Amino acid sequence: DAKTTQPPSMDCAEGRAANLPCNHSTISGNEYVYWYRQIHSQGPQYIIHGLKNNETNEMASLIITEDRKSSTLILPHATLRDTAVYYCIVRVARGYGNKLVFGAGTILRVKS
Amino acid sequence: GAGVSQSPSNKVTEKGKDVELRCDPISGHTALYWYRQRLGQGLEFLIYFQGNSAPDKSGLPSDRFSAERTGESVSTLTIQRTQQEDSAVYLCASSLEGGGAYEQYFGPGTRLTVT
Numbered sequence: 001d002a003k004t005t006q007p008p009s010m011d012c013a014e015g016r017a018a019n020l021p022c023n024h025s026t027i028s029g030n031e032y033v034y035w036y037r038q039i040h041s042q043g044p045q046y047i048i049h050g051l052k053n054n055e056t057n058e059m060a061s062l063i064i065t066e067d068r069k070s071s072t073l074i075l076p077h078a079t080l081r082d083t084a085v086y087y088c089i090v091r092v093a094r095g096y097g098n099k100l101v102f103g104a105g106t107i108l109r110v111k112s
Numbered sequence: 113g114a115g116v117s118q119s120p121s122n123k124v125t126e127k128g129k130d131v132e133l134r135c136d137p138i139s140g141h142t143a144l145y146w147y148r149q150r151l152g153q154g155l156e157f158l159i160y161f162q163g164n165s166a167p168d169k170s171g172l173p174s175d176r177f178s179a180e181r182t183g184e185s186v187s188t189l190t191i192q193r194t195q196q197e198d199s200a201v202y203l204c205a206s207s208l209e210g211g212g213a214y215e216q217y218f219g220p221g222t223r224l225t226v227t
C-alpha cells in the first residue's frame with residue numbers, strides 16, 4: 001500500500017473548520033484513501049473514505065485532488081471532542097484481508 | 113445497532129501465565145482483524161479472519177500467539193507464557209467483507225498488563 005505523509009500536529013479553534021492534509025503521491029489507481037481517528041484511550045473510529053470523488057458524510061468531508069496525490073479531511077465545525085490523532089491510510093480495493101497500516105497520524109488539538 | 117465488543121476491558125497477569133482475549137464482531141461481518149497497540153505507538157496488525165479461516169497470520173509476533181474464530185462470529189486471541197513486552201492494548205475490528213472497499217469498525221480494546 002502507498003505510504004502517506006501527514007503533519008505531526010495541528011491546532012484548531014473550537015467552532016472553526018479543521019483541515020487536515022495528507023500526501024499520498026505514490027497512490028495507485030485502485031487504492032482508496034481512508035481516514036480514521038483515535039481519541040485518547042479508545043479504539044480507532046472510521047471517519048470517511050474515497051477513491052476519486054470528493055465525499056461527505058455526517059462527520060466530515062474528504063477532498064481528493066484531481067491527480068489523487070493528496071487529500072484533505074475537513075471537520076466543518078470542530079469541537080473539543082474532535083481532539084484526537086487522525087490517520088490517513090491508503091488501501092488497495094482488490095482482494096481480501098486488506099489490513100489497515102497505520103502511520104503516526106496528525107494530532108489535532110481543538111482549543112476553546 | 114451494537115458495535116464490536118471486547119472482553120475483558122483490562123487484564124493484569126503475571127509473567128508466564130496464559131491469557132485469552134475475546135472479540136464479538138458486528139453481526140453479519142465476515143471479516144475480523146486483530147491489532148496491537150503498545151503504549152505511545154501505532155497499531156500493529158496481528159491476524160485476519162475471513163469467516164472462520166485465517167488467511168493472513170503474518171503479524172503474529174511469535175508462536176506464543178494464536179487465535180481462532182468460531183461460527184463466523186466470536187474470536188479469541190490467546191497469548192501463552194506471557195512476557196512483559198506483550199503489555200499493550202489489543203484491538204479487534206470487523207468489516208462486512210474483507211475487501212479494501214469496506215471500512216473496519218473497531219472495538220474498545222483490551223488493555224493487557226504483564227507484571
